Amino acid sequence: MSKPIYPCIWFNNNAQEAAAFYCEIFNKASILESNPIVTRFTAGGIVFMLLNGGPKYKVTPAVSYFVYCNGEGEINRLYEALKEGGNVLMPIGKYDWSPRYAWVQDRFGVNWQLDVEEINNEQKIVPNLLFVNKKNAQVAAARNFYMNTFANSMQLMDMPYPPEAGMGNGTLLFAQFKLNGFIMNAMSSTLQHEYDFTPGNSFVVECDDQKEIDYFWETLGAGGRYDMCGWLADQYGVSWQIVPAVLSELMSNPEKGPRVIQAFLKMQKFDIQTLLDA
Known part of the structure; x- marks a missing residue:
C-alpha cells in the first residue's frame, strides 16, 4: 500500500457540482479527474473521491471532516x-475545546x-469518526484496531472523558x-443520535497487489459485512473500499475499460488477475 487512504463521499448525481463548490472555497484545491461516475479532487492536503451513486445511501454526521483553519479570518470565511x-x-x-469552532452541514449534506487552530502537518483536513449510542465507548478499541491493521501507524492524541461524564475510567x-x-x-x-455510519461515507484503500487486497479485505471485514465491488463494512460499521491501485x-483504457467494469461488477473482493485478463 504505497498510497494513503482517502475518503469517498456518496452523492445523488451531483458530485461534479459539489466538487466545483469545494474547489472554489478551499485554498489550493483542484480537480484531479472527473467523469459521470466519479470526481476526484485534492484539498487540505488529501484526496477526496465523490461518487455519483444515486439515492441509495446518504451521508450522516457520523463521518465529518475537521478543517484546521490556522486563523480567525479563514474559519470565518469557510x-x-x-x-x-x-x-x-x-x-x-468559543467552546471548551477550542477558542473558535463550528460544526456545519453544507447544502450537499x-x-x-x-x-481556528493549526495542525502541524500538511494535512489540514482530517476525517472524523463519531461513535454514538451503543458504540460510544468504542473509540479506543476502534483506534487500536485500525492502527494494528495499517502499517506505519501512530497514536497522536487521546482525550478521555472527565470523571463526571460517568463513562468509565479511561473511556x-x-x-x-x-x-x-x-x-x-x-x-x-453521550447523547442519543438517530444516525450511524453508512456507505454514504467510506474510505478507499488502494492496494499494490493481490496480497494486499486479500489482507485488508479479510482484516477490515472480519466481524463486519462484505458487499460487492470491493466494498465492506468493518465491525464498527465504518465502510471501506479495498481496490487495486x-x-x-x-x-x-477505451478498449479494455468496459470489459474491466463488467468483470468487477460480478466481484465482491477484487481479483487483479481477472481484471488484467478482461
Whole structure:
C-alpha cells in the first residue's frame, strides 16, 4: 500500500457540482479527474473521491471532516461559505475545546467541523469518526484496531472523558491517530443520535497487489459485512473500499475499460488477475 487512504463521499448525481463548490472555497484545491461516475479532487492536503451513486445511501454526521483553519479570518470565511444553503449544527464561537469552532452541514449534506487552530502537518483536513449510542465507548478499541491493521501507524492524541461524564475510567472522548501517514480523528457522544455510519461515507484503500487486497479485505471485514465491488463494512460499521491501485488506469483504457467494469461488477473482493485478463 504505497498510497494513503482517502475518503469517498456518496452523492445523488451531483458530485461534479459539489466538487466545483469545494474547489472554489478551499485554498489550493483542484480537480484531479472527473467523469459521470466519479470526481476526484485534492484539498487540505488529501484526496477526496465523490461518487455519483444515486439515492441509495446518504451521508450522516457520523463521518465529518475537521478543517484546521490556522486563523480567525479563514474559519470565518469557510463558515459563511459552508453554511449557505446548509445547516449549522454548532454555531461559530468559543467552546471548551477550542477558542473558535463550528460544526456545519453544507447544502450537499456533508458535515464539516471547523477549528481556528493549526495542525502541524500538511494535512489540514482530517476525517472524523463519531461513535454514538451503543458504540460510544468504542473509540479506543476502534483506534487500536485500525492502527494494528495499517502499517506505519501512530497514536497522536487521546482525550478521555472527565470523571463526571460517568463513562468509565479511561473511556475516550476524542482520539487522533495516523494510519500509513493519513491522519484521522475519532470521537464519541453521550447523547442519543438517530444516525450511524453508512456507505454514504467510506474510505478507499488502494492496494499494490493481490496480497494486499486479500489482507485488508479479510482484516477490515472480519466481524463486519462484505458487499460487492470491493466494498465492506468493518465491525464498527465504518465502510471501506479495498481496490487495486491499477483500477483507474484499467477503467480509463477505451478498449479494455468496459470489459474491466463488467468483470468487477460480478466481484465482491477484487481479483487483479481477472481484471488484467478482461
